[in-house]
Amino acid sequence: MAKLGILVGPHGRGSNMAAIIEACQSGRIPAEVAVVIGSREGSGALERAAAMGVRAAVIEPGEDYGARLLAELGSCDWICLAGYLRLLPSEVLARFPNRVLNIHPALLPKFGGKGMYGQRVHEAVIAAGETESGCTVHYVNEQYDEGAIILQRRCPVEAVDTAETLAARVLEQEHLAYVEALAKLLTPTTNRQTTSPPTPPPLHSPLFLALGLPLSRVLCWILMTVFGPLRVFGRSRIPRKGGLLILANHRADVDPIAIYLACPRPIYFMGKSELFAMPVVGSIMRAFRAFPVKRGEPDRAALKLAAAYTHLGNVVGVFPEGQLTEDGKLQPLKPGAALIVRLTECPVICCGLRRTDRIMPYGKVIPRPALGWVEVHWGEPRSFVKGTPPEEILGWVESELRHLSGEA
Ligand code: GRF
Numbered sequence: 001m002a003k004l005g006i007l008v009g010p011h012g013r014g015s016n017m018a019a020i021i022e023a024c025q026s027g028r029i030p031a032e033v034a035v036v037i038g039s040r041e042g043s044g045a046l047e048r049a050a051a052m053g054v055r056a057a058v059i060e061p062g063e064d065y066g067a068r069l070l071a072e073l074g075s076c077d078w079i080c081l082a083g084y085l086r087l088l089p090s091e092v093l094a095r096f097p098n099r100v101l102n103i104h105p106a107l108l109p110k111f112g113g114k115g116m117y118g119q120r121v122h123e124a125v126i127a128a129g130e131t132e133s134g135c136t137v138h139y140v141n142e143q144y145d146e147g148a149i150i151l152q153r154r155c156p157v158e159a160v161d162t163a164e165t166l167a168a169r170v171l172e173q174e175h176l177a178y179v180e181a182l183a184k185l186l187t188p189t190t191n192r193q194t195t196s197p198p199t200p201p202p203l204h205s206p207l208f209l210a211l212g213l214p215l216s217r218v219l220c221w222i223l224m225t226v227f228g229p230l231r232v233f234g235r236s237r238i239p240r241k242g243g244l245l246i247l248a249n250h251r252a253d254v255d256p257i258a259i260y261l262a263c264p265r266p267i268y269f270m271g272k273s274e275l276f277a278m279p280v281v282g283s284i285m286r287a288f289r290a291f292p293v294k295r296g297e298p299d300r301a302a303l304k305l306a307a308a309y310t311h312l313g314n315v316v317g318v319f320p321e322g323q324l325t326e327d328g329k330l331q332p333l334k335p336g337a338a339l340i341v342r343l344t345e346c347p348v349i350c351c352g353l354r355r356t357d358r359i360m361p362y363g364k365v366i367p368r369p370a371l372g373w374v375e376v377h378w379g380e381p382r383s384f385v386k387g388t389p390p391e392e393i394l395g396w397v398e399s400e401l402r403h404l405s406g407e408a
Contacts, residue, residue, distance in 0.1 A: 002031040002186050005076035006049075007069075008038045012083030014045025016103055019175035020080060020182065021052045029182045034076050037069065045083065066091040067283050070276065078186075080178070081140060085117055088140060090202040091286040095276065097305050100140040100147075101185075103178050105170045107152055108136040112145030122163035122170070133157050133166060135174045137181040142202070150185070153177040203312065204266055204289055212287075213266055220257045224374070227254075227359045227367050232262040234378035240264070243310030243346035244381070247337060247397050249330055249405040250319040251357040254367065256290075258356050259317055262376035268309045269317040270302060295322060298336035307343040316344070320397060326362045330401055337397060338390035345386065350397060352377040352404020377404040 004024070006017050017036060023029040036049035037057050046056040057072050059065070066089030073079065079092070081102040093100060104112055106121045116124070125133045134154035139147035153173040157166060204213070224230040238244070246267065248259055256269050269285070273292035276282040293302035306316045320337030321330065341348055354377065358370035379400045384393060402408035 002077045003034040003075055004031050004078050004080055004182075005034055005073045006036045006080045006082055007084040007088075008036060008043070008045035008049075009083040009085050010038065010040040010043055012038075012043065012045045014043075014048040014082070015171060016082035016174055016178050017045055017080075018048055018052065019179055020082070021049065021054055023179040023182070025052070029179060030186050030188075031078070031182065034074070035072060037072055061086065064283070065089055067279070067286070070095055070282070071279075074277070078182075079140075080182070082178070087142065087144065090142065093140070093142065094202055094286070094289070094291055094305075097301055097308075098139055099301065101150065101178075101181065102138055102140045102145070102147070103174050104136045104138065104145050105133075105167065105174060106136065107132070107134045107154065108138060108145055108149060112136075114144045116145070119163045119167065122166040125157060126161060126163065126166065130157050133170055135170055135177050137177050150181045151177060153180075202289065203309075203314070208287075209266065216288075217261065220261050223367070224254075224257065224261055227369050228258075228374040230258060230261060230376065231373045232376045232378075235262065235264070237378045237380055238263060238265070238349060239347055239381055242313055243344060244315045245306075245310060245341060245344050245346055245348045246315060246317040246351050247320050247348060247401070248317065248351035249353055249401045250321050250324050251328055251353055251355075251405075252324065252360040252362075253365070254360050255319070255353050255356050256317065258353060258374060258376050259351055262351070262378070263315065265315045267315045267317040268306075270306055270319075272323070293336075298334070298339055300339075303336060303340050303343055306340055307345075310344040310346045320401075324362060328357055330398065330405060330407055333394050333398055335390065335394075338393040341384055341393045341397075342386075342388070342390070345384075347381040347383045348397075349381040350379040350400035350404055352379070352401060352406065354406045375406075377406075379404050 008017055021033045024031050024033050033054050035055045037059055038046040039060050041058050049056040059068050069092050079096055079100040111121050111124050132154055134152055136152045137150045141147040155169045155173050269290040270293045271285055271290045273294050276292045293299045309316050320333045322334040325331050354375040356374050359367050
């Protein structure tokens, strides 16, 4: 069953939150509210959540706010904002592509945007002479109230309305709308999460590309020279422009660093979601715009996000074995590897890593000198025509990786 995390504001009543919890507990929404997160100890909404038997947590904005939110959201699948007034940190949006909802007390796109919350919205509706108002459930993106609309419910604006009387009428509709939207999104027969387009992912900022990337390359180079050194074969085969998918064998935790140094372009790595929950490793991965993939069944949301990056002309790095190899031998490839190739529809290049496990043998976390070359071998890029059978894609990737990693 889907798990929801609800984010409330410091002064919220928590009436939408309560409507969602109640609908989950009575089975009208097929989900469980795993946590309610507020920013102020003892706020009305948090006390109400605890009284309804839901875990309530306090996270104050400040340093590492996004990372702390992600840690508290843990295994949640969706986030619902209910009275939460901030923009969400980009790493939270990246971890929950098209999985963050908000409710706004007016008919967007009118009467939304920064500063439009609470009574101000209703005052503006009345001042504009509207005869109708209502509420909007929408996806959340990097802008206030601008994500795609999921549904709206309407109600009249009476000539005698004050902001208070209108707010009360709209609020009744809000409780119905939020429950209706969640039931619609989470009920399998009408589940739209597989068809809705992914939110464009946050890309590397110009500042990171200008400063962070060269600096981190120098640090990685020093690390690899001390422990490696690194030799790269076939670098000229890497297409210098356009979307590209890199598929690499996975021998050691230092593999992303070796690939990163061996590739002249910035890479958006897909990493297993457990790593993002680790305090230091998770923050580094997010800083490099790595994005999480859940293991087990193919994680379609993560695959779509990877496709979105490549469609924007970026390079995405994936370890198709899904985990480190214990004995250095290539493991069976995950079916998601073929799915990602089909979704991205861009050139694919395989990358064979040799002897990175000398620096970090399986199960060890402290690097040690490899006492010899560590190698990265690039294959020939290949484009697959639409509809290529998954077996053909996986067969090619496997033979490439065996050959490039020196196994065959
Ligand atoms: C609601 O009006 C909602 O539309 C807005 O914030 C308010 C929260 O109210 N985003 P409550 O705390 O859910 O009662």
